[in-house]
Amino acid sequence: MFKNTACALFAILLIFSCKAQTETISTLKPDFNTDKPKLVVGIVVDQMRYDYLTRFYNKYGEGGFKRLMNEGFNCKNNHYNYVPTYTGPGHASVYTGTTPKYHGIIANDWYDKEIKSKVYCAEDKSVQSVGAETEDGQMSPSRMKATTFSDENRLFTQMRGKTIGISVKDRGAILPAGHTANAAYWFYGKDKGYFITSSFYMNSLPNWVNEFNKSNTVASYLKPWNTLYDISTYEESGSDLNNFEGTFKGMKTATFPYDLAALKDDNGGFDILKGTAYGNSIVADFAIAAIKGEQLGQDNHTDVLAVSFSSTDYVGHKFGVNSKEIEDTYIRFDKDLERLFKTLDASVGKGAYTVFLTADHAAVDVPSYLKSVKIPAGYVDTKTQKENLDKFMESKFKASGLIENISNNQIFLDRNKINELGFDLGDVQEAIVNEMIKYEFIDKAYTASAMNSTSFISGIEALLQKGFNQKRSGDVLFVYDAAFISYSKTGSTHGSGFDYDTHVPLLFFGKGIKHGETFQKTEITDIAPTMSALLGISFPNGAIGQPLEFVLD
Structure with missing residues (x-):
């Protein structure tokens, strides 16, 4: 009797002991998948100088750039580590963690020594346009020779984690999304104002994209573009009327306001929106539709949303980096970021997603302006x-x-x-x-x-x-020479290895990211390895950068 009772008590104690050990192990070793972000959002701002963060800081609200800086990690001395600083190479380098030496995107377009002809970085005549009958959709990442961290995430999750790329520019959507993306979408303006893709990804557009294209969203931005706030308060930029800016066809001067509905027929139809602050708003609208339409961040397999905002580049090229137009574009873009982050908070959940924001290159001040203030500059x-x-x-x-x-x-x-x-x-x-x-020169x-x-x-x-x-x-x-360019006498450009082209923002925010800042030099090729380390996945196959350990929590 005593022996049976003792055995029973021992068995009960053993059961409770095992249960306690299991609970302890569970506490010490949480499920790895639940410890990762449900969604990584990569934001590349085309032609964004680092000093746009500081120059326009007092004009920003609390929910966009300031939220990234105040709650996330700010790498203040972040640079491109190669030449040329163009859009195609920039987007490829951010997501592959390597440079044109290895990923092969040496420019937006380049002379092909084998076929003796110019080629475009995202061009692919073997695929067809989807969403509009145009050659603008014959694009793919086939010329990029390396994987992206978004590719590696797809491989790691057995293709369960989604990747979606979005931009006004085809190359801004395609190269970040990589070779295995579920989709990349870019803006076709002209007479349509649609987002399109190519048969590299799919044979027909999803319903949510068709619904967006059929909506009045894009057309609603064909309205006057005026400064969001009183133009007299835009003290962080030069005078509105000057000799250093280009403008739209049909405008006598590059001055606010711009009646986009009246100007569109002389400026490429819906393409006019690309060169205004509203182009970024359209991309934000479409990205928000994608989060909902694709159900991004709704399971334990990390998804990647690669969003490139290109209108900042078009505005910079036309009006220059010291223009009222570029200031208003960033003030409005800040509000677009806030809308995007609020959507992520509501859809994915605060603390459940991770964001990084950087740029594909910066830009030089208009050389004719620099000359006017006695800084060496000019044209070749x-x-x-x-x-x-x-x-x-x-x-x-x-x-x-x-x-x-x-x-x-x-x-x-x-x-x-x-x-x-x-x-x-x-x-x-x-x-x-x-x-x-x-x-x-x-x-x-x-x-x-x-x-x-x-x-x-x-x-x-x-x-x-x-x-x-x-x-x-x-x-x-x-x-x-520094600040000498082959370009028009108005507007800004980029491409050099000087600091005005290489110094770009790098902000991290969200799950797995510490709060802080550093002046330690970081390089653009560090972003992809950092994201890979955060996700616990393989680095892109050509990566030369290093994970930024001081950023990760």
């Missing part, structure tokens, strides 16, 4: 440069046509012809470098041979090398 006459270079080649090598193409600050030689004439390729490259360095020039044979660890040389792809880049690379 590329036509004269090419004529002088052609004359030199004929004089030096007694042959014409040795240069096939000059683009993206690179010179492409006809290697077959050089070989047939018995010239040494390295000697020809070196001769061009020695000639070009004499030209006005050329600061530096390097041969492809130098890029291939020398390991540069600092300076513009290192940036050029990280942007140099052995199979796709040219035979000679050259660099203009």
Whole structure:
């Protein structure tokens, strides 16, 4: 009797002990999936300088940029670590964690040495447009040679985690979403004002996209664009009337207000919206529709939403970085961010999603403006440069046509012809470098041979090398003086390795992110490894960046 009672008591104690141990283990080791964000939202702002965060700070509300800064982590010294600083390479680098040297997107478009013709970074004639009968939809990520962290997340989740890319620009939607995306959508303006995609992703648009396209959402923005607040309070930018800005066809001056409905027929129909603050609002509207339509962040398999806001770039190119137009665009964009974050709070849940915000490049002040305030700046006459270079080649090598193409600050030689004439390729490259360095406003020039044979660890040389792809880049690379550009006399542009083009915001916010800030230098290629570390997944296959441990909670 006693023995049976003792055995029973021992069995009961053993059961409770095992249960307690199980509860302890459960407490110490929570389900890994529940410890990850349900949704990662990557935001790339096209042509956003870092100082737009600080310059317009007092004009921002509490729910957009300030929420990211006040509740998240602010990397204040974040830079691109390669040249050229263009949209295509920028978006690819943010999501692959590597540079054009490895991911292969060396520019928005470039001269293809194999087919002897220009190619576009997202072009793919093997696919068809979906959503509109136009070549604008014949796009895919096929030219990008590396995976994105969104690709790695799809692989890790056995394709259960979704990836959706959204932008006004095709390349801004396609390259971040990667090779395995469920969808990428971009804006087709003209007479439609639709979001479209390609057969790379699907054969027909989902119902929620069709409903958005059929709605009055886009058309509702064909209205006057005036400053959100009294223009006299826009003290953070230059005068509204000046000589440094372009404007829309049909406008005598680049001054507020702009009657977009009246101007649209002379400015590409719905395409006019791309170059206004309302273009960002349209993308925010569509992103909000995507969160709901795709049920993003509604299970334990992390989804990725890659959103690129491109209208900031169009406005910057036309009006310049010191314009009232760019200030109003960022003030309004701040409110679009707040709308997006409120949707995420309600749909996914506060603390259940993670956001990063950065830019694909920054931009230079309008050189004609800089000259007016006595800062060295100006414009390069590329036509004269090419004529002088052609004359030199004929004089030096007694042959014409040795240069096939000059683009993206690179010179492409006809290697077959050089070989047939018995010239040494390295000697020809070196001769061009020695000639070009004499030209006005050329600061530096390097041969492809130098890029291939020398390991540069600092300076513009290192940036050029990280942007140099052995199979796709040219035979000679050259660099203009600071603030000297080949561009119109109005508006801003980008592409260089100078700080005004490389210094961009980097903000992290949400689940798994600490609150803080740093002036420690970070690089654009650190973003994808940081996201991979947060998600516990493989790094993109070409990643060279490092996880920012001080950002992660």
